[in-house]
Amino acid sequence: MTRRRALLLASLVPIAPALAQAPWPQRPIRFIVPFAAGGNSDVTARLFANRITARLGQPIIVENRSGATGAIGTEAVVRAAPDGYTMLIGSPGSIVNGPLLQANRRYDPITDLVPVALLGSVPMVIIIKPSLPVRTLGELVTYSKAQPRGVTIGTSGIGGANHLPLELFIAATGANLVHVPYRGGGSTLPDFLAGNVDGVLIEMPSVLDLHRDGRGRILGVAAPARNAQLPDIPTFIEQGLAGFLAASFVGLFAPSGTPPPILASVQAAIAEAVADPEILARLLSFGADAPTPAELTTPGFAALLQGELEKARRAIAIAGLRPE
Incomplete structure (x- = not known):
């Protein structure tokens, strides 16, 4: 190895660790x-x-x-x-x-x-159309069992984030709820407002305004505690569904x-x-x-x-x- 090459390699040694330890991030x-x-x-x-x-x-x-x-x-x-x-x-x-x-x-x-x-x-909720004579999840279960064709509940689609909690709710309560799948959560709302489905299981923010202006009635929030936006609406847990969370x-x-x-x-x-x-x-x-x-x-x-x-x-x- 020539003296010049040795000096060149020696000069690069301190640089390599510095490059390896360059602070992150260096770009977007x-x-x-x-x-x-x-x-x-x-x-x-x-x-x-x-x-x-x-x-x-x-x-x-x-x-x-x-x-x-x-x-x-x-x-x-x-x-x-x-x-x-x-x-x-x-x-x-x-x-x-x-x-x-x-x-x-x-x-x-x-x-x-x-x-x-x-x-x-974001917690999920069950919201039903105002014409249904129910105001709690328990009343929904009782009412659904009295309906020969059940109560229709829309979700974002088969296997979707809203469908699976619905299946757990039905299994836990024995409610006679008929699943109506849509292509995405937002697609359920026009049919709900038109009265084509009795209710929807969906993320709370999507229907908060519908509840507030009386176009729908939220029956329960699937969260550990009541939501600050809906302090008067009890959780699923408060209504007897121990440990029921969906978000x-x-x-x-x-x-x-x-x-x-x-x-x-x-x-x-x-x-x-x-x-x-x-x-x-x-x-x-x-x-x-x-x-x-x-x-x-x-x-x-x-x-x-x-x-x-x-x-x-x-x-x-x-x-x-x-x-x-």
């Missing part, structure tokens, strides 16, 4: 929302992206990649480099129900993704293998955002519950997901659904 970060713009996942993603951009020092770009019930956008994140620059805004459709009902899964949400932090969860969560996920220091940086930024009264007010304004401190960590969020998977598997078995 993408949050992939696997659904169309304007939905609960999209709104929540943009709320947090705007808030944590300043903390991370790089812009966060929210990108909508809809299709195949969230599978297209989710798979794009699964296949991305685990470098912290591409993350997923996940929800039950893409993380829980979808994979369980796909015969040929293109990804495994448990092994291919790391749960970074819960961003919020659409929105959370942040990263590709498996993403370095822990990157995850920790994002978690700290999200925790700071959740502590901001303005962010809390925005979450509450559309009926979402803020994450707990535990749910802002990977183990805490992972525990929530395991519970959701167990409930979904039970509901799928009750409904007799098969992967397609």
Whole structure:
């Protein structure tokens, strides 16, 4: 080795560790929302992206990649480099129900993704048309059993986030409820308002205004405690359904293998955002519950997901659904 070459190599040695330890992030970060713009996942993603951009020092770009019930956008994140620059805004459709009902899964949400932090969860409700002579869930069950054709309840579709809680409710109460599947939660509302279905099981924010202006009557909220937007409406648990919880969560996920220091940086930024009264007010304004401190960590969020998977598997078995 020549003296000149030796000097050159020696001069490069201190540089390599410095490059390896370059602080993250060095460029914009993408949050992939696997659904169309304007939905609960999209709104929540943009709320947090705007808030944590300043903390991370790089812009966060929210990108909508809809299709195949969230599978297209989710798979794009699964296949991305685990470098912290591409993350997923996940929800039950893409993380829980979808994979369980796909015969040929293109990804495994448990092994291919790391749960970074819960961003919020929106409780589900049962709302019925005002003409039905019922005001509680118990009265709905009794009334339905007296109807030869039952009471029709619309949901977002077979195997969807709203359908599975309905199956669990029927199993727990013996109610004579007839499932009417639609293509998405929003598609149920025109038929509900037209009186073509008796009720809907859906995320609370979607029907909050209908309840307030008398075009529908919410009978119960499937949350651990009463919601601040509906303080007079009891939970399912208060009405005798022990442990009955149903919510659409929105959370942040990263590709498996993403370095822990990157995850920790994002978690700290999200925790700071959740502590901001303005962010809390925005979450509450559309009926979402803020994450707990535990749910802002990977183990805490992972525990929530395991519970959701167990409930979904039970509901799928009750409904007799098969992967397609």
